[in-house]
Amino acid sequence: xxxxxxTPKFRVLKTGQSMTLLCAxxxxxEYMYWYRQDPGMGLRLIHYSVGxxxxxxxxxxxxxxxxxxxxxxxxxxxxxxxxSQTSVYFCASSLRDPRIGELFFGEGSRLxxx
Amino acid sequence: xxxxxxxxxxxxxxxxxxxxFNCTYSNSASQSFFWYRQDxxxxxxxxxxxxxxxxxDGRFTAQLNRASxxxxxxxxxxxxxxxxxxxCVVANQAGTALIFGKGTTLSVSS
Numbered sequence: 001x002x003x004x005x006x007t008p009k010f011r012v013l014k015t016g017q018s019m020t021l022l023c024a025x026x027x028x029x030e031y032m033y034w035y036r037q038d039p040g041m042g043l044r045l046i047h048y049s050v051g052x053x054x055x056x057x058x059x060x061x062x063x064x065x066x067x068x069x070x071x072x073x074x075x076x077x078x079x080x081x082x083x084s085q086t087s088v089y090f091c092a093s094s095l096r097d098p099r100i101g102e103l104f105f106g107e108g109s110r111l112x113x114x
Numbered sequence: 115x116x117x118x119x120x121x122x123x124x125x126x127x128x129x130x131x132x133x134x135f136n137c138t139y140s141n142s143a144s145q146s147f148f149w150y151r152q153d154x155x156x157x158x159x160x161x162x163x164x165x166x167x168x169x170x171d172g173r174f175t176a177q178l179n180r181a182s183x184x185x186x187x188x189x190x191x192x193x194x195x196x197x198x199x200x201x202c203v204v205a206n207q208a209g210t211a212l213i214f215g216k217g218t219t220l221s222v223s224s
Binding site: 103 | 145214216
């Protein structure tokens with residue numbers, strides 16, 4: 001069972017470079033999320049989507065863009081990477097409203113910005 | 115005040131001990147609460163939901179106190195495999211996403 005798959009799993013960028021993280025889920029889930037996790041900060045929500053074609057800002061959206069053109073994919077873009085964006089990024093999905101549905105996470109993508 | 119606050123620990127306990135974690139949340143309108151578990155360098159996974167009446171799953175018991183806006187997790191007869199970070203989680207006001215606490219780290223030793 002693939003579940004939630006993130007690519008790439010590791011990436012090193014130079015300041016100012018751009019990149020896209022891809023999240024794919026094969027569970028036909030409606031909701032998808034991007035979180036970042038930093039030491040001492042816990043998981044913080046960047047952007048989320050409640051369905052194909054929709055996106056919304058979370059707690060820390062600045063410096064990131066997202067797109068949900070297909071239900072199964074949720075892309076996270078960094079247009080001009082900064083060292084403050086060094087983090088572990090987790091994608092998650094849920095079948096329905098997260099108040100009643102479990103979130104399933106990908107294995108994480110470790111990004112270092114030099 | 116942060117939306118979800120937890121004591122970061124670490125809690126270091128011997129096998130067989132009982133340990134309790136606490137969590138407070140700021141939004142009195144919150145309706146849904148959970149405990150997730152995260153192993154070192156792994157993704158978070160759902161441990162259990164927290165219901166108003168309290169609920170139990172084997173050695174794990176979750177309690178909710180709405181008046182004090184307080185959630186707890188009790189682990190009885192701790193095992194080495196319980197070593198992990200436990201994340202307190204609350205649904206946001208709109209019900210569109212989950213807000214995670216910073217986590218409480220548990221280390222169980224033999």
